[in-house]
Amino acid sequence: MFDPFFLWLEATAFSTWMRESTSVFAFPIILALHTIGLAILVGLTAAFDLRLLGVAARIPLGEFRRYIPLMWLGLWVNVVTGLALLAAYPTKALTNPVFYLKLGLVGAALWLLRVLLDGVRDGATVTLPPTRSKRLAIASLVFWVGAITAGRLLAYTHSRLLASW
């Protein structure tokens, strides 16, 4: 049904360059940056989740709000590189249910991160009850584990690579 759209997108200069350029700065570096964005955003989120679960308990929870600009950086790097990777192989991702599972898990995990960061807004004062923030921190880790696994599985689970094939 969406094949005309996929065919048009795959024929654009950018999509073709992403797939066929022999430059390391095309597909390879954009893919690598997608992993760097993941490491920054999810890595710092995981450190925050661990703190909520009781690790390094002498770090005031509000200090984790200092990572917000870096978390935004990681997120934006991955939105931009993710869109570029999607433009390279739109049929591959958009015809694969695992891709929508990944997006859903990322969305849920980001929403949880927002709730948890809002909960530690006033410096050391925590507005979320500890048991609730612990449960949400576990949920956050589970969502990110799911999102990473789903992302990795995209390389193995696609049924079509290009609409033009």
Place this chain on the structure above:
Amino acid sequence: MGSVQYWLVNTLTNTEPVATFMRTAWGWPIIESIHFMGLTLLFGSIAAWDLRLLGLTKRVPIDAFHRLVPFAVLGFVINAASGSLFLLTEPDQYFYNPAFHFKLLFMMLAGLNVLVFYTTVFRRMDAFAVGDDVPVQAKFAGAASLCFWIAVIICGRLLTFYRPFPCEGDEARALFVRCLL
């Protein structure tokens, strides 16, 4: 060097029972996913520590942040273990791969940085004063750590594109298209 690589590849290829497990439908993808979780844990924990050294969260006593370092070590152990499973299955894809050589180089530099940090400047940071800047040598160590681990991740992700036999396998996407067309 050539004979060392040849010996490694011959010794490690198809190590059982690892290779049988890795060649099942779920083996390689699951271990890859675990490898990505390990990198996230390693990078996130060490970045929080490095950023404290660099002064981002300097209102907090430095030893409070040091409690995150064991989780970076855990992430490293997870990745050394999961990474070994790849090497024990397809060693030729790594030992003849320039991206893997650079990845090892940056891992060694990161390790050397840790070694120098703990044997020199860390011993002099016994005051652990709240709100204090750490010595400039410690800031350099923090910045170097961030750079080296980012380089390790980039080289790791580039492995696919510098494999010695790019037309085999299913994920060398840019090369994949060229090899098939």
